[in-house]
Amino acid sequence: MRSIPLVAVNALDVFDRIAAAKRQPRRGRIQAAREEIVAAYQSYVDAAPDIGELRMATLTHQQKEAMRHAYNVETEPMIALRSELLKRISVARCPFCGIGETSTLDHYLPKEQYPEYSVFPSNLVPSCSVCNTLKRDLILDEKTNVRMFLHPCYDLIPNLEFLAVRTRMEADALILSYRLTRPAGMAPRTFQHLRAHFGKLNLADRYRRMGLEHLGEQYPSLRRAYGVNGDAERVAEKLIEKAQDFEEVSGPNYWLAKLYRSLASNADFCDGGFGAVQVLT
Structure with missing residues (x-):
């Protein structure tokens, strides 16, 4: 978005x-x-x-x-x-x-x-x-009478952080879950608009699938950061750097920026758990 x-x-x-x-x-x-x-x-x-x-x-x-x-x-x-x-x-x-x-x-x-x-x-x-x-030909939500989709040429994407992703390791697999959260200061109608756009375009699942595919390509870089001594802190630092790069270009709600920040705070992922994405390469 x-x-x-x-x-x-x-x-x-x-x-x-x-x-x-x-x-x-x-x-x-x-x-x-x-x-x-x-x-x-x-x-x-x-x-x-x-x-x-x-x-x-x-x-x-x-x-x-x-x-x-x-x-x-x-x-x-x-x-x-x-x-x-x-x-x-x-x-x-x-x-x-x-x-x-x-x-x-x-x-x-x-x-x-x-x-x-x-x-x-x-x-x-x-x-x-x-x-x-x-x-398709959708315009207004019949229940809320709110436009279902942002108009990229006219709607301003709020600077408030509204996109979140949960990452967890489960049975040697990485599980991603994207969702929207309404931040303090965001009008209810604005959040309804964002939620309709997010839901109708199936972005939670599309971000999840593309996120896993993207991480598969990043495995070699993560492995090098981890090194032979298992430097989990270095992996976290690399993830934060990537998140900052994405945020600088695409803003705080860019789906990959959110993914990298979440992974940087996931101790299991940083401490070798990133190996779970190797099978995706």
Whole structure:
């Protein structure tokens, strides 16, 4: 979970170029909807990040189909926009999960329900295929009326520490358990938002699995730190250094930073227990 910058493009220029590149009759239908879509774009920007209850634009059935077609059947301007959104180094890693490679664009407000935002750059969020699939067309939690997912371009990730991981050794196996905790000073609604995002994207299990895979790659480094004399303190120091590196780049709630800090305080892991991850290499 992390914030990313908005891409520096003019949304109306993008809309006009894509519309002009379509064939008739869709070109005419898209251009006829321009005034309504311009108003919708402004409403989106004005309401962000709380865009979960935006009214739908008044478009005809044919205009809605044409807008979805503008995204689904790509023209050169749409291909250029996709490239502009995905090529940035800052979005190489999925902002929804912080794990996968960004290989697709997610419509934060689904294009099936909100076709007016089908080619709106601010609504197109670089994401991994897993998050895109899990997110689907979900917007609001029916019970709490809270948005289920953070909008990486508009929501600010709280600096308060809300992600935690428990690590323990059990029968020569390393057990990881990620969870969210509400820190003092965090508004209940903010925590509900984070919890919905965390739960719907199955981040607890995805962090657990990727954490074990990652540690398997770190076994040689941990073994060298431990040395022939069994220096558990040196292992803990190396783990803290790694945690600090991750925190400096990705903040205190980055899932790997939390994992390294937890492992550094796990005496059994540091005192040779890290051998449990060797089988994962």
